[in-house]
Every structure is written in structure tokens, then in C-alpha cells.
Amino acid sequence: MIISKTCGYGIRGVVYLATKLEEDRKVGIHEIATELEIPQHFLAKILQELVRKKVIHSVKGPHGGFYVKELVLGMPVLDIVEMIDGDGYKTRCFMAIEECSSENPCPLHRDFFVFRSGIVKMLKQKTIGELSKGVFEGQSFLSYRLN
Amino acid sequence: MIISKTCGYGIRGVVYLATKLEEDRKVGIHEIATELEIPQHFLAKILQELVRKKVIHSVKGPHGGFYVKELVLGMPVLDIVEMIDGDGYKTRCFMAIEECSSENPCPLHRDFFVFRSGIVKMLKQKTIGELSKGVFEGQSFLSYRLN
């Protein structure tokens, strides 16, 4: 639905780390996965990829873990979506027509286009910082267990 | 993206049949699959299910095939989406949080909700007849090969 589960997990992981920014510590994968109720090894993989992409950072060894730098707060959520799911969302047709486009539209192309660009615009505006702020202030949640 | 490929195929199949309504003939699976560029046996399965659900109809034997009745023209596209994909779209969370809801929202719940309900409303309004009309009049296409 819109984005992959993997991608949703990734965003939640990053936002979780962002809420811990002030604590100035490394967060272990066990804690993150437990708190977010995401399979630990699977989340580890996703976070590793985001480390490679420099969205988040990690330190090995005792007292190691994952963390984010202040800079990430300004990152649009869309960036993470593209890193994990690619940019297929830009062209993918509602009706699964490979060549569907504005010049060659499926019967739902125009109607659907409006919503899709709205979603993309929204994801481009929303930053990790905004999401983590909402969570920090208790207006939204990253998992059921965290409220 | 939003709906399954299977579901997209199904909608296209039904709409294709709707464009043939006036011709008053049964359309073979081979023709439908070829014209829509969908794997034949796979589409057959999908259409068979829609026959069971009485969305379309079929006749076996020589000169048999699939066809629709006039009544289907008034059917909302959403009906077919629900028949094939179920109603998971109603609750599924952008960030893959199982219990995400208005009372217990993920950080993107509100923003996303607006778009989702817009899409659902649109799919509830759009009928098979409207889609087939657009195709019939050459304003939209059900496959690249059909323009």
C-alpha cells in the first residue's frame, strides 16, 4: 500500500532515533526493534542500508549502537522513501499498465495523478524532525507499545 | 502501489468487456489477454473469480467466452477493488503500524488519511461505465497496444 513495509520500518527507525537525539547516546538494535515492535534482524538490515546511505550512523562494539545527527531533522521523508523503495511511485499505474502516462493515460490516470502528486508533495514537505517532534510531544506514536 | 497488480488486471478485464457490450458477443480469454497484454492464464483465473462473484458472465463451448450485462456499467470501481483486494485499504497504515488509527495515529496518519479517503471516494464514484466510455471515445487506454 503506497510504500513497502520495509520502507515504513525504515522511516520509523530513523524517527525513533531522532526522538533520542537529545539523549546523546547510541541506541542498540535490540532496543529499537523491541520498542517499535519490528523483527530485530530485519530492521537491522534496513538500518544498515541507511547507515551506508549516511542517513543515520552507527558505532560497533560495547556501548555502540545507532544514532542520528542533527542534520537529519531537516530531511524530507520522501528521501528515505526513494532510498528504500526507489522512484517507481512516480510512474506506476493504478491499473498496472506499464506504459501509462499523461500522453497515454489509463482510464484512471488523471484522477489518480492528483492524489499521487499530493502525497508526494506532502512527503517532500514533511521532515524527519517534524515527525519526531509529534512523537516527542505525544501527539503521534511509532508503535502501539509506546503510548 | 495502492492496489495489487491482480486487481488492476481484473478492472481492465471488466472494462474491456464493457467496451464490447454493444457488439453483443462473447469474448474469448485469448483475445482479452492479447489485447490487454496480460498473461492469459493468470487473467483467466481473475475473470473466473469475477464470474463467481457475478460481476461478469461466461459461456463455455464454441463461440463461448466472457461478457458483461448492461447493469455492470453502474458498478463502482471500488466494488471490484474490494472483491479482489479486500478492504485492508481502509485501515492499512502508511508506516506499517498494525494498530494505527485516528485515536492512536502514526506521525503521518492525519496527512495520509486525507488522501486515502479521497482515493476511496473517487473509486466509489467512478463506475465501470464511465471508464469504458473514456476508452470507447479514445480518451484513455487499457493497454499500450490498443492506441
Place this chain on the structure above:
DNA sequence: AGATAAAAAGACCTTTATATCCTTTTTATG
């Protein structure tokens, strides 16, 4: 230096979605 704790990496497994193949049933028509 050695022990330990943690992430990184890679191999492997499971499930779901998508796709194919083969056989059976039905039915129109010569």
C-alpha cells in the same frame, strides 16, 4: 593483550504474489 559487546555482512528460509501448465467439464455445431 584478551574478553566482550555490539553492529555489519551474508547466507538462508518463509510467505505471498504473480504466472504457467495440464486436465476436466461444458456446450455449440456439423
Place this chain on the structure above:
DNA sequence: CATAAAAAGGATATAAAGGTCTTTTTATCT
């Protein structure tokens, strides 16, 4: 009635997504 055309049904195959396990690497502490 025989035949051929067509859908229906069942079993299987392939691909992609999701998830698990084991080993390797590395930082830190004693």
C-alpha cells in the same frame, strides 16, 4: 453423435518481499 472450442479447476513454478540465523569485524574496557 462426434468433435472441437471454450471456460473451469487443480497443481505447480517463479519471483519478490519479508524475515531469521550465523559468522565476521571492530570498538571498548579491564
